Amino acid sequence: MSKKMYTVADIAKITGYxxxxxxxxxxxxxxxxxxxxxxxxxxxAQVLDKFKKSHSSKQNKESKQDKxxxxxxxxxxxxxxxxxxxxxxxxxxxxxxxxxxxxxQLADQAQKLNLADxxxxxxxxxxxxxxxxxxxxxxxxxxxxxxEEEHKSWISKxxxx
Numbered sequence: 270m271s272k273k274m275y276t277v278a279d280i281a282k283i284t285g286y287x288x289x290x291x292x293x294x295x296x297x298x299x300x301x302x303x304x305x306x307x308x309x310x311x312x313x314a315q316v317l318d319k320f321k322k323s324h325s326s327k328q329n330k331e332s333k334q335d336k337x338x339x340x341x342x343x344x345x346x347x348x349x350x351x352x353x354x355x356x357x358x359x360x361x362x363x364x365x366x367x368x369x370x371x372x373x374q375l376a377d378q379a380q381k382l383n384l385a386d387x388x389x390x391x392x393x394x395x396x397x398x399x400x401x402x403x404x405x406x407x408x409x410x411x412x413x414x415x416x417e418e419e420h421k422s423w424i425s426k427x428x429x430x
Contacts, residue, residue: 274304274311280320294320 277295281288295312298319302310 272313274306274313275317276306276309276311280312280317283317284321284324286324290324291320294323 275283277288277291281291284291295316300312300316300319303313303316304311
C-alpha cells in the first residue's frame with residue numbers, strides 16, 4: 270500500500286479550494302473514502318485527479334474573466350444610460366428655466382399695466398363716489414326737511430320763508 274492517500278484538507282490545499290468546496294464535491298459525486306485514519310477519511314490519488322479535472326483552474330479563470338468582462342460591459346451600458354438621462358434632464362431643466370423666465374416677464378408686465386391703470390381707476394372711482402354721494406345726500410336732506418316740517422308748529426307752517 271504505497272499509494273499516497275489524501276485528506277480533505279490536503280486536497281483543498283493542493284487545488285487551492287476551500288475544504289467546504291471539496292467536501293461538497295465529494296458528497297455530490299457520492300465518493301466514499303478509501304480508508305479511515307482515526308476519524309479522518311482518506312482518499313486516493315484518483316479522487317484528487319478527478320477533482321482537479323472537474324475544477325480545472327483554466328476554466329475557472331476563463332469563466333471568472335468572462336464574468337468580469339460581462340460585468341464591466343453591463344456597468345458601461347448603465348453608465349451610458351445614466352449619462353443620456355442626465356443630458357435629458359439638463360435639457361428639461363433648461364426648458365423649465367425658460368418657462369419660468371417668460372412667466373416672470375408676463376407677471377412684471379401685468380403688474381406694470383395694473384399700476385398704470387390704477388390711478389385712472391382711483392380717479393374714476395372718486396368721480397363715481399361723488400356722483401353717488403350727491404344724489405344720496407340730496408335725498409337724505411329732503412327727508413330731513415320733511416321730518417322737520419312735520420315737527421314744526423302750525424304757526425311756523427303758516428309763516429314760511
